[in-house]
Amino acid sequence: MIINLNLEGKKIIVVGGGNEAEKRIKSILNEKCEILVISDSINKQIKNWVKIKKIKLKKQKIENLKCITELKPDLIITTTNDRKINQKIITYAKKRKTIVYSSDNPDDSDFSNASIIDFEKTIQIAIFTGGKSPAMSKKIKSKSEKALKKVILKEDIDQIKIQKISRKLAKEIIPTQFERKQCLNNIMNDKHIDQLIKDGQVKKAEKRAIEIIKKWK
Ligand SMILES: C[C@@]1(CC(=O)O)C2=NC(=C\c3[nH]c(c(CCC(=O)O)c3CC(=O)O)Cc3[nH]c(c(CC(=O)O)c3CCC(=O)O)/C=C3\N/C(=C\2)[C@@H](CCC(=O)O)[C@]3(C)CC(=O)O)/[C@H]1CCC(=O)O
Ligand SMILES: NC(=O)c1ccc[n+]([C@@H]2O[C@H](COP(=O)([O-])OP(=O)(O)OC[C@H]3O[C@@H](n4cnc5c(N)ncnc54)[C@H](O)[C@@H]3O)[C@@H](O)[C@H]2O)c1
Numbered sequence: 001m002i003i004n005l006n007l008e009g010k011k012i013i014v015v016g017g018g019n020e021a022e023k024r025i026k027s028i029l030n031e032k033c034e035i036l037v038i039s040d041s042i043n044k045q046i047k048n049w050v051k052i053k054k055i056k057l058k059k060q061k062i063e064n065l066k067c068i069t070e071l072k073p074d075l076i077i078t079t080t081n082d083r084k085i086n087q088k089i090i091t092y093a094k095k096r097k098t099i100v101y102s103s104d105n106p107d108d109s110d111f112s113n114a115s116i117i118d119f120e121k122t123i124q125i126a127i128f129t130g131g132k133s134p135a136m137s138k139k140i141k142s143k144s145e146k147a148l149k150k151v152i153l154k155e156d157i158d159q160i161k162i163q164k165i166s167r168k169l170a171k172e173i174i175p176t177q178f179e180r181k182q183c184l185n186n187i188m189n190d191k192h193i194d195q196l197i198k199d200g201q202v203k204k205a206e207k208r209a210i211e212i213i214k215k216w217k
Contacts, residue, residue, distance in 0.1 A: 002114060002126050007033040013071060015062055015089060016079035017042030020103040024077050027113065029054060036071065038062060039080075065092045079103040106131045115141040117148060122157050158197045158205070159188065166209045174216055183216050 010033045014021050017039030025035060025046065035054075037046060040061040050057045060067070062085055068076065076098055078089040086102045090109075093100035101109045114126035115137035125148065127137045166187050170180045187193060187209045196205035 002128060003111075005111070007031040007075070009033065010074040011072065012036070012075045012077065013038060013068060013073040014077045014079065015039065015085075016081070016103075017046050018079065018081065019043070020079035021077075022046055024079060024101070024103070024113075025049065025055060027116075036073075038067065062089075065089065068092070073098060075099045075101075077101045077103075117141055117145050119148075119152055120157050122160050123152060155194070155197050158202050159193075161202070162193070162197075162206050162209050163188065165206060166213060169210060169213050170216075173213065179216070183213060187212055 007028060008031065012028060012033050012035050014025055014035060014037045017037055021037065021039065022043060022045050025037070028035065029049070034056075036056045036058060037050070038058045038060060040059065042050070042057065042059075046055070046057075049055045058067070062068070062080075065088065068089070076089060076093045078086045078101070080086055083104060086104055087108075090100050090102050090105060094108075099110045101111055106112050112128075112131060114128040115134075117125040117127070119125075125144070127141050127144065129137050163184060166184060167180075170183055174180045174183055190208070190212070193205045193208050196202070196208065
């Protein structure tokens with residue numbers, strides 16, 4: 001099942017500092033969570049994230065798991081090239097009911113990573129083969145990206161921004177879910193708003209959406 005994790009305020013430990021660690025850190029870097037890397041060596045990119053204080057580093061090789069216990073993480077991501085230590089970490093986390101992911105063991109991990117196509121941090125499309133072929137996910141991502149760019153337009157991104165503001169206001173002043181849905185559909189299909197968005201007048205489009213909600217009866 002593909003789900004979206006809310007990691008805000010969570011403490012995440014990433015064990016290992018190579019390519020895999022870099023990929024996993026990159027995917028959670030903007031999630032307002034606390035990231036601590038534990039590794040005896042780290043690559044250039046990770047070094048830079050430590051330097052600019054995006055993440056913290058504990059420079060050490062993990063031999064026993066005492067140091068992890070003290071840190072009380074919500075999520076552990078292990079990416080070392082040592083199968084034995086990865087397995088030890090999985091077993092340890094499962095015992096404590098801590099969410100765990102290991103780069104070399106999809107079967108025992110609590111989640112996996114899809115290939116993501118992102119549109120201006122507003123729309124994400126995930127491609128996933130259920131672990132059958134990550135390389136094909138990557139290839140299909142690159143093929144679909146070109147096609148999707150013709151379908152998902154700047155106007156759609158603007159409409160999402162207007163819908164976000166409208167939904168918040170609608171939840172405050174329109175009493176039933178049925179009516180809120182109708183009102184938001186009206187805004188989404190409003191020709192005038194469409195035209196304003198096409199003309200680059202997003203603020204005016206936003207104003208008209210707000211008027212529609214305020215006049216809703
Ligand atoms: C989609 C993507 C997202 C991401 O990583 O963020 C992703 N792997 C990507 C690339 C990639 N990974 C690997 C290769 C080499 C070729 C190959 O093996 O096919 C390539 C291709 C390349 O690098 O060119 C090696 C590999 N992958 C896994 C293992 C462990 C194992 O299978 O045991 C091994 C070592 C196997 C070995 O030892 O030989 C496992 C998983 N990799 C997944 C995701 C999950 C299932 C996704 C799905 O079903 O689609 C899953 C199950 C769990 C997980 O890792 O979350 C990302 C594309 C990013 C992009 O879009 O740019
Ligand atoms: N899921 C995927 O998509 C995917 C893709 C490629 C590789 N992999 C798997 O991920 C693993 C890691 O790949 P990589 O390219 O990052 O390897 P890498 O060799 O670049 O990095 C391994 C890191 O682990 C650290 N490390 C090793 N033992 C440690 C320990 N006991 N304590 C702390 N740190 C330790 C090393 O210092 C190094 O920084 C591979 O073994 C492979 O099985 C998974």
